[in-house]
Structure formats: structure tokens, C-alpha cells
Amino acid sequence: MAKEWFKSFFNNDYWLTYNFVDSKEKTNREARFIEKALKLNKNNKILDLCCGYGRHSIQLRKKGYNLFGYDLSPDLLKKAKIESGKQNANFYLVRGDARNLSFQNRKFDKAFNFKTSFGYFKDSKEDYKLLEEVSRVLKPGGLLLLDTKNKNYVTKHLVPFEKIEINNVGVENRQRLDSKTGCIITERKMVFLDGRKKRYIVRNRFYTPKRLQKMLENAGFVVKTIYGSYAGEKFNTSSPRMIVIAKKVKR
Numbered sequence: 001m002a003k004e005w006f007k008s009f010f011n012n013d014y015w016l017t018y019n020f021v022d023s024k025e026k027t028n029r030e031a032r033f034i035e036k037a038l039k040l041n042k043n044n045k046i047l048d049l050c051c052g053y054g055r056h057s058i059q060l061r062k063k064g065y066n067l068f069g070y071d072l073s074p075d076l077l078k079k080a081k082i083e084s085g086k087q088n089a090n091f092y093l094v095r096g097d098a099r100n101l102s103f104q105n106r107k108f109d110k111a112f113n114f115k116t117s118f119g120y121f122k123d124s125k126e127d128y129k130l131l132e133e134v135s136r137v138l139k140p141g142g143l144l145l146l147d148t149k150n151k152n153y154v155t156k157h158l159v160p161f162e163k164i165e166i167n168n169v170g171v172e173n174r175q176r177l178d179s180k181t182g183c184i185i186t187e188r189k190m191v192f193l194d195g196r197k198k199r200y201i202v203r204n205r206f207y208t209p210k211r212l213q214k215m216l217e218n219a220g221f222v223v224k225t226i227y228g229s230y231a232g233e234k235f236n237t238s239s240p241r242m243i244v245i246a247k248k249v250k251r
């Protein structure tokens with residue numbers, strides 16, 4: 001079986017370009033949005049599911065919140081450890097697969113899965129497994145923030161080809177819609193200053209609000225609100241993002 005794309009994509013090459021694009025100001029704004037949308041309080045245990053290099057958890061930790069970062073990428077977890085140490089904002093970091101969380105039932109009050117970290121698996125049943133796992137580790141009444149792109153928006157604004165330079169790395173992206181699976185496939189070529197070249201494939205499945213709501217309900221959640229941007233605007237069909245706030249009701 002082909003190796004799952006996300007096991008090799010999220011490495012130091014990813015960090016080099018994304019850490020540059022996701023500026024400190026942008027990250028601060030997003031962290032403030034998470035804080036408000038999830039009504040965080042200092043007694044909460046908060047799961048940053050697919051935390052990457054920890055950019056949001058570091059900002060929230062600095063405000064005194066209690067964070068647990070969970071991610072599969074050893075490279076990004078290492079960056080998170082180093083950066084949180086530098087900023088005197090250490091938080092728990094755990095390596096593992098989101099389909100199988102290594103936490104006890106009902107451990108957390110709040111959870112967030114930020115910046116399109118959902119819809120990566122070959123089969124949508126595995127995306128559902130992630131939701132079931134978050135539900136399992138949340139307390140009843142606990143809140144989940146799930147931030148992904150609006151399917152309608154991405155499909156309309158598909159970028160067939162772009163050539164850009166980010167942080168001295170030459171990047172070529174080719175995007176297409178795979179009609180068989182409904183996934184957006186992005187082929188990303190990177191050329192580094194030292195001449196090194198890399199090619200990656202990214203596969204994202206996007207859900208309609210209706211389908212995601214159904215999946216969340218089956219996993220024991222009730223959808224409270226859907227935002228369409230980090231400014232907190234309400235979701236509509238032309239919103240760039242689909243940010244769901246769901247409350248765990250069962251189990």
C-alpha cells in the first residue's frame with residue numbers, strides 16, 4: 001500500500017515555508033480567535049490536535065492556559081519543543097496518530113484542530129475515526145473547534161498552477177480536483193538554495209457543512225456555530241473557511 005502522504009510532507013521543508021507564511025501577527029490573531037470561540041478558561045485542559053510546530057499553543061500558553069499538543073511529525077514536534085522553550089511557554093507535547101489518541105477518556109475540556117488538519121485520510125471513515133477519538137477524550141459538555149476550508153470556496157478558487165518564492169525556496173503548486181474521490185490533489189515542487197529538489201503530493205478531502213455536521217452528530221457532538229473566517233464572521237457559501245464549534249453531548 002502507498003505510504004500515507006501526510007507521514008512525509010510535514011517535515012522541516014514544510015516548516016521552512018509555512019513558518020514564514022504563518023507570521024507571528026497572523027498566528028496571534030488566530031490564537032485570539034481560538035480563545036474567544038472556545039471560551040477558554042485557565043482551569044481547562046486543552047487539546048491542540050495536530051499542533052504542528054505549536055504556534056497556537058505557544059501563544060495560548062503565554063496567556064496561562066493549559067495545553068497538550070498532539071502531532072505525528074517528529075520534525076515539527078521538535079520545532080515546537082525548541083520554540084516553546086525559547087519563549088518560556090512549555091506545554092505537553094505528545095507524538096501519535098490522530099486516529100488513535102493516547103489519552104484517557106474525558107481528559108479534556110476543550111479541543112481544537114486548526115488550519116485544515118482534517119480530511120487527510122484515504123477513506124472518509126478514517127476522518128470519522130478522528131472525530132470519534134476527539135469525542136472520546138472530551139468531557140461531556142466539552143467544546144471542539146474544527147477549522148477547515150469551505151469546500152465550495154476551494155473548488156471555485158482552485159489554482160491549477162502557481163510559481164512562487166517563499167523564504168528563498170522556489171515553490172511550484174499544481175492543483176486539481178480528483179473527480180473519483182472528490183479530493184483536491186496538490187503537487188508541490190520545491191527547489192532549495194543549495195539546489196536540492198523535492199516533490200510532494202498533498203491530498204485534502206473537504207466536506208459540506210451538512211455532511212460534516214452529520215459526522216459530528218454520529219460521533220456524539222452537536223454543532224453550535226459555524227464561522228466563515230477568523231474574524232468571527234458567520235459561515236456562508238462563499239466564506240473562505242468553515243470553522244465548526246461543536247459540543248460533546250454523549251458518552
Ligand SMILES: C[S@@+](CC[C@H](N)C(=O)[O-])C[C@H]1O[C@@H](n2cnc3c(N)ncnc32)[C@H](O)[C@@H]1O
Binds near residue numbers: 010050071115120
Ligand atoms: C496543516 S498542518 C497544521 C498545523 C497546526 N495546527 C498549525 O496551524 O500550524 C497539519 C498538521 O497535522 C499533522 N498531522 C497530519 N496527519 C496527522 C495524523 N494522522 N495524526 C496526527 N497529526 C497529523 C501534521 O504533522 C501537521 O503538523
